Structures are given as C-alpha cells and as structure tokens.
Amino acid sequence: MTSKTHPFTKMIAGIGFTFFIALVGYILALVPGFSRVGQLAGAIIIAIIYRQFFGYPEFFRAGIQFSSKYLLRFAIILYGLKLNVDIILQDGLGLLAKGAIAIVFAILLTVYIGKKLKANTQLALLLGVGTGVCGAAAIAAVSPIIKAKDEDTAIGVGIIALVGTIFSIIYTLIQPLLPITDLQYGIWSGISLHELAHVALAAEPAGEDALAIALLAKLGRVFLLVPLCFILIFWMRNRNDDSNTKVSFPWFLIGFIGMSLFGSYVLGDIVPVSDITMDAVSQVTTFILTAAMVGLGLNVSLIDVKNKAMRPLIAMVTTSILLSFVMYWIAGI
Incomplete structure (x- = not known):
C-alpha cells in the first residue's frame, strides 16, 4: 500500500513531519534551561538524533525536501x-559601517583560519557568513548561492546556534564588570553576536536603551545581507573561467527586499497593524524557518560531521572570540 500512496500525500505527510519536529523544538525551548538554546537549534538537534537512530525517513522525502528548499526561501522572505x-538609513549609518567591518572581518578570518586548518571550505564560508551577518538566516540565504550541501547548511546552522548561545550567556555574565556604558555595551552586542535572539538575550539586562541600540546595530548587519549575496553571486560566476558554470539568481532575495520595504513604509503608515x-x-x-532547518538536519550524518565539522568549528570559534x-x-570609540 505504501508504494501506491499518492505523491502529493507523501509530500504533505513529509511537510507535516518537519512541522511536528519543529513543534517539539518550540515546546522544548519553553523549558527552563533549554530556552537558552532556542527552538531552532533544539529542532535541528532532534532531527539529527532521529536520523542517527532511525535513518532517513524515505516515505517523507518529498515533503522534507520541500521544507528544506521552498519553506526555507519563504521564511527568508518573511524575515524581511x-x-x-527607514530607521537604519536615518539613525543607523554609523552602526551600518561598524556592521560592515564585522562582516568582512568574520568572513575573511574564518575562511583564512579554515584554509590553514585544511577545513571544509564551504562549511567555513557558511560559518563566516553566519558569524558576520545574522546567524541561521544568513547561512540559509547564502547556501544556495554557493551551492552548499544540505548537510553543510544544517551543520553550520547548528554550530552557529550553539556557539552564539554560549557567547550571549558569557556577555550577560561579564556585562556588569565591563568599564563601558550601557549604550556602548548594546552597540558591542549588536555588532558582534550571531543571531537576533542572541543580541536580545545579551542586551536586555543592560536596559531598554541598550537593547534598542543593540537591535538597531544587528538589523544593520541584516540589511547588509543583500549586498553580500550579490557579491557572492558575482564571485561564484567569476572564480573560474568555466563558461558552463552557472549560478541561479536567488529570487527570494527580491522578496526579502520587497518585504523589507513593505514593512518599513506600508505597515503602520498606510496599513495599520498592531504589535501583537x-x-x-x-x-x-x-x-x-525551524521546519525548514529540520529538513536540513535530517540530512546530517554524525560520522561525516566528525570528519568535516571540527576544523570549521575551531575556525569559527576563534573568529568569534577575536x-x-x-x-x-x-x-x-
């Protein structure tokens, strides 16, 4: 009977499977202690563990692939x-410049250290982008451009979530000991931490003003994701002389830009919308985005992770510290 199941039914079942694990990750993130890890990292860990014990669920393959590819792009569009x-262009140009420095520094140093360690090049690049820009969302956006494997994308997201969480906790612990103002601490958090959630976690104890400036600084880095993607497209097309090498244009970036403009100039101004x-x-x-990452996590083989992820992890942690x-x-300054 399984072989006669309609393909559409299999796809829906597969999407439902990724949604179920995403829901478990969401519930897990509500548990004290696990909340620091977050639903995205929690869901990916569950998906990876499932793969190791039960293998890849072939019956759900179509739906899982749909989630890891199309839901991923849809989430990036909504992320816009x-x-x-408007706020970034009016109030955050200085922070934008600092964010640009952080992005260039993180990417170049992670790739450089990764090369010296003979690490997986694509994974090192993904981790550099995630560290410099905005964590999982940046990795998800860049992954199809550099033609990264689903496994590398999932590993990168998991590492970013874990390391970013550890760093944000360290920030909150040392904040009272630092000889800087709350606003300076907020800026530091916004231009150095990995995810939006990590920035919020680290900056919140310093007060509302520190949190606001931290999120503004972080959003400036998110803003720079768009030009970074176009730079990577140009680089992929010109890194060798093979005329047959093609890089498909990531059309979801147009959606990302469109949603950013819609949210900035339409919602609230023309179309009223509540904070709720x-x-x-x-x-x-x-x-x-969590459901999409579940799809990627199911592609992860821990044996391969052991062989390829340790060196990129060392490169990424070293870069994050510096x-x-x-x-x-x-x-x-």
Whole structure:
C-alpha cells in the first residue's frame, strides 16, 4: 500500500513531519534551561538524533525536501519584515559601517583560519557568513548561492546556534564588570553576536536603551545581507573561467527586499497593524524557518560531521572570540 500512496500525500505527510519536529523544538525551548538554546537549534538537534537512530525517513522525502528548499526561501522572505529600512538609513549609518567591518572581518578570518586548518571550505564560508551577518538566516540565504550541501547548511546552522548561545550567556555574565556604558555595551552586542535572539538575550539586562541600540546595530548587519549575496553571486560566476558554470539568481532575495520595504513604509503608515500581529508574524516566520532547518538536519550524518565539522568549528570559534575583542574596541570609540 505504501508504494501506491499518492505523491502529493507523501509530500504533505513529509511537510507535516518537519512541522511536528519543529513543534517539539518550540515546546522544548519553553523549558527552563533549554530556552537558552532556542527552538531552532533544539529542532535541528532532534532531527539529527532521529536520523542517527532511525535513518532517513524515505516515505517523507518529498515533503522534507520541500521544507528544506521552498519553506526555507519563504521564511527568508518573511524575515524581511524584521528589517526597518527607514530607521537604519536615518539613525543607523554609523552602526551600518561598524556592521560592515564585522562582516568582512568574520568572513575573511574564518575562511583564512579554515584554509590553514585544511577545513571544509564551504562549511567555513557558511560559518563566516553566519558569524558576520545574522546567524541561521544568513547561512540559509547564502547556501544556495554557493551551492552548499544540505548537510553543510544544517551543520553550520547548528554550530552557529550553539556557539552564539554560549557567547550571549558569557556577555550577560561579564556585562556588569565591563568599564563601558550601557549604550556602548548594546552597540558591542549588536555588532558582534550571531543571531537576533542572541543580541536580545545579551542586551536586555543592560536596559531598554541598550537593547534598542543593540537591535538597531544587528538589523544593520541584516540589511547588509543583500549586498553580500550579490557579491557572492558575482564571485561564484567569476572564480573560474568555466563558461558552463552557472549560478541561479536567488529570487527570494527580491522578496526579502520587497518585504523589507513593505514593512518599513506600508505597515503602520498606510496599513495599520498592531504589535501583537507583528509579533505573531515574527513567531510564524521563526517556526517556518525551524521546519525548514529540520529538513536540513535530517540530512546530517554524525560520522561525516566528525570528519568535516571540527576544523570549521575551531575556525569559527576563534573568529568569534577575536571579533568580540575587535568590536569591543570599536564600540568604545
């Protein structure tokens, strides 16, 4: 009977399977202690563990692939609503410049250290982008451009979530000991930490003003994801002389830009919308992204991770430490 199951039914079942694990990750993130890890990292870990014990669920393959490919792009498009272009252009140009320094520093150093360690090049690049820009969302956006394997994308997202969480906790612990103002601490958090959630976690104890400036600094880095993607497209097309090498244009970036403009200049100004609604949209976006990452996590083989992820991890952690020191100095200028 399984062989006669309609393909559409298999796809829906597969999507439902990724949604179920994403839901488990969401519930797990509500548990004290696990909340620091977050639903995205929790869901990926569950998906990876499932793969190791039960193998890849072939019956759900079509739906899993749909989630890891199309839901991923849809989540990136919705992610654009988090970006207020007007605020960044009016109040965050200085922070934008600092964010650009962080991105260039993180990518070049991670790739350089990775090369010296003879690490997996694509994974090192993904981790550099995730460290420099905005964690999982940046990795998800860049992955199809550089033609990264699903496994590498999932590993990169998991590493970013774990390391970023550890760093944000360290930030909150040392914040009272630092000889800088709350605003400087907020800027430092916003231009050096990995995910939006990590920035919020680290900056919140310093007060509302510190949190606001931290999120503004972080959104500036998110804003720079668009030009970075176009730079990577150009680089992929010109890194060798093979005329047959093609890089498909990531059309979802147009959606990302469109949603950013819509959220910045239409929602609230022309179309009234409540904070509750925007918070709900944000949670839905995160959940869809989590389901997509589940699809990627099911492709991860821990044997391969052991062979390829340790060196990129060392490169990324080293870069994150140095980035924190450099951005601390810049934040205090």
